[in-house]
Amino acid sequence: MPHTEPTIEPLRASTRLYGLVPCAGVGERAGTAGPKQYEALAGSTVVGHTLAALQQVARLHRVLVVLSPGDALFESCVPQFDGWVTRTGGATRADSVAAGLQALTERGAQPTDWVLVHDAARCLIRPDWVDALIDACVDDEIGGLLALPVADTLKREQAGRVSATVDRASTWQAQTPQMFRLGLLHDALATATQRGTVVTDEASAIEAMGHAPRLVRCPAENFKVTFAPDFALAERLLRTR
Numbered sequence: 001m002p003h004t005e006p007t008i009e010p011l012r013a014s015t016r017l018y019g020l021v022p023c024a025g026v027g028e029r030a031g032t033a034g035p036k037q038y039e040a041l042a043g044s045t046v047v048g049h050t051l052a053a054l055q056q057v058a059r060l061h062r063v064l065v066v067l068s069p070g071d072a073l074f075e076s077c078v079p080q081f082d083g084w085v086t087r088t089g090g091a092t093r094a095d096s097v098a099a100g101l102q103a104l105t106e107r108g109a110q111p112t113d114w115v116l117v118h119d120a121a122r123c124l125i126r127p128d129w130v131d132a133l134i135d136a137c138v139d140d141e142i143g144g145l146l147a148l149p150v151a152d153t154l155k156r157e158q159a160g161r162v163s164a165t166v167d168r169a170s171t172w173q174a175q176t177p178q179m180f181r182l183g184l185l186h187d188a189l190a191t192a193t194q195r196g197t198v199v200t201d202e203a204s205a206i207e208a209m210g211h212a213p214r215l216v217r218c219p220a221e222n223f224k225v226t227f228a229p230d231f232a233l234a235e236r237l238l239r240t241r
Helices: 046-054 093-106 127-137 182-195 202-208 228-239
Strands: 017-022 060-066 084-086 114-117 143-149 154-158 161-166 172-181 214-217
Touching: 017 046, 017 093, 046 060, 046 127, 060 093, 084 093, 093 114, 093 182, 114 127, 114 182, 127 143, 127 172, 127 214, 143 202, 172 182, 172 202, 182 202
Parallel strands: 017 060, 017 114, 060 084, 143 214
Antiparallel strands: 114 172, 143 172, 154 161
């Protein structure tokens, strides 16, 4: 059967933008007692800072948080959040994002609407960075993501030793939000699942469909809190803003 490229639908004048925050992970690498997104941080919680920033982005029609089915902490940890919540998260990020897209569709979102997927643990995100992504991608045929050019020399490891030096030219570090149209992202994730393709972020699923997402430069401050020392750094940065 000949391969056919997915159709890119034209934008509608009434196209909306939605935030989608997968928040069903357990954060095993963080070394915290519970899910890292609920760790106390600079007067709030990790995900509390994340959602507070997203809710300041005026062009986002709604922000949807995707929780695990058994999550009993969210409302008490983020009492000020007034967006949408669904407890349909899955075992992987891709599963949770796919569930979030379904939840948005059930709430009236259309295939041509934009979805900005953002990591719950990127708690230093600023509204103006999100606005810069929207400005760069809202008229783009595909969409794009916040990212940072790699400045350091990169090494490939094998058994605890350097096996090769990786050429860093034209290499970027992916961040979030990652902004794609709902229908295209849904199809990309579904295709990846059918093919058994490992999806580490939304852009990789879009790339596997033959598309080239736009890169929108963002500061290194937009890092994901992953390991124990990251919490202290995030605390200092948040308190000195």
